[in-house]
Amino acid sequence: xSLTDEQIERYSRHIILQQVGGAGQEKLLASKVLxxxxxxxxxxxxxxxxxxxxxxxxIVDGDNVDLSNxxxxxxxxxxxxxxxxxxSAEAKILAINPETRVRTYKQWAKADNIREIIRDYDFVIDxxxxxxxxFLVNDACxxxxxxxxxxxxxxxxxxxxxxxxxxxxxxxxxxxxxxPADAVPSCSxxxxxxxxxxxxxxxxxxxxxxxxxxxxxxxTGALLTYDALSMDFRKVSLNRNPQCPLCGDDPKITELKDExxxxxxxxxxxx
Amino acid sequence: xxxxxxxxxxxxxxxMTVTELLAKEDVKMPQMVxxxxxxxxxxxxxxxxxxxxxxxKVEFLYYMGGGxxx
Numbered sequence: 575x576s577l578t579d580e581q582i583e584r585y586s587r588h589i590i591l592q593q594v595g596g597a598g599q600e601k602l603l604a605s606k607v608l609x610x611x612x613x614x615x616x617x618x619x620x621x622x623x624x625x626x627x628x629x630x631x632x633i634v635d636g637d638n639v640d641l642s643n644x645x646x647x648x649x650x651x652x653x654x655x656x657x658x659x660x661x662s663a664e665a666k667i668l669a670i671n672p673e674t675r676v677r678t679y680k681q682w683a684k685a686d687n688i689r690e691i692i693r694d695y696d697f698v699i700d701x702x703x704x705x706x707x708x709f710l711v712n713d714a715c716x717x718x719x720x721x722x723x724x725x726x727x728x729x730x731x732x733x734x735x736x737x738x739x740x741x742x743x744x745x746x747x748x749x750x751x752x753x754p755a756d757a758v759p760s761c762s763x764x765x766x767x768x769x770x771x772x773x774x775x776x777x778x779x780x781x782x783x784x785x786x787x788x789x790x791x792x793x794t795g796a797l798l799t800y801d802a803l804s805m806d807f808r809k810v811s812l813n814r815n816p817q818c819p820l821c822g823d824d825p826k827i828t829e830l831k832d833e834x835x836x837x838x839x840x841x842x843x844x845x
Numbered sequence: 846x847x848x849x850x851x852x853x854x855x856x857x858x859x860x861m862t863v864t865e866l867l868a869k870e871d872v873k874m875p876q877m878v879x880x881x882x883x884x885x886x887x888x889x890x891x892x893x894x895x896x897x898x899x900x901x902k903v904e905f906l907y908y909m910g911g912g913x914x915x
Contacts (some may be wrong), residue, residue, distance in 0.1 A: 633907050703910055726909025733909055748886060753908050764910075797906060808852055810904050815886045 614771030616701030617649035646768035698722035744793035
């Protein structure tokens with residue numbers, strides 16, 4: 575594949591980077607990234623990956639755009655309220671970069687559908703918004719051996735880690751499994767500073783591009799935590815956990831299963 | 846004695862367990878925290894029985910969803 579004149583101009587700020595160059599840009603154009611969840615994290619990740627020239631972007635989301643999403647899910651605009659998120663996201667990605675191949679999956683990520691989707695991709699962005707889905711993405715990527723960026727945001731804090739399945743610390747190495755249902759401050763309406771999704775989702779896109787180009791040091795074996803109020807970024811080193819139920823010495827999880835989704839109980843809400 | 850809790854030096858007068866440190870640090874929902882001690886993740890069942898020593902490095906790692914706390 576060789577770059578057209580238009581591509582050379584469009585991606586000129588990449589191409590002049592010694593570490594990217596024309597060869598790196600061609601690699602991006604030939605790459606496939608899957609975004610699971612076209613929400614707060616997936617929005618900036620999708621937009622930047624499209625702008626960067628990632629050739630194929632997959633989007634998994636079963637939801638429609640809600641007015642309350644717009645405070646942080648910047649891939650969706652006011653006119654999109656009520657539309658399918660996959661369609662809204664696809665339209666913005668193509669508006670930024672019409673040569674992107676967008677594949678859409680109008681479904682919730684579940685144990686019975688996600689592995690076959692993931693296996694077609696080079697890298698996965700976890701942009702899901704609940705623990706059941708986050709563990710599912712972690713496990714599915716482990717079984718399919720597809721690297722991914724995990725991230726979470728809450729109130730004024732965010733965190734992310736890149737996982738090379740079977741090689742580096744995974745989400746279950748750190749947390750084992752979802753928090754006990756009776757302990758969770760059950761509330762789907764926890765606040766989050768909108769721009770936090772932009773910061774963390776953009777970092778996830780950075781990790782995807784670094785992985786695809788083989789650049790620098792990936793955020794593996796360490797959780798990057800961000801506190802917007804104190805403006806502190808901290809990298810917490812985390813070794814692989816020999817007792818990890820998925821990738822440890824004596825794994826308990828040997829096939830993909832859905833974790834139980836924890837339902838909201840507003841009575842106990844402390845968010 | 847001195848502990849390093851989430852990267853900050855913290856003086857404590859008496860030896861304490863991880864559970865006691867979680868309370869002292871005012872962690873409201875310890876069930877929503879994973880604890881790393883000197884580079885190793887602790888089992889939840891060990892919070893109660895693990896006694897901290899001088900210069901221990903402790904990290905509280907919080908469960909975070911994606912704008913929800915489910």
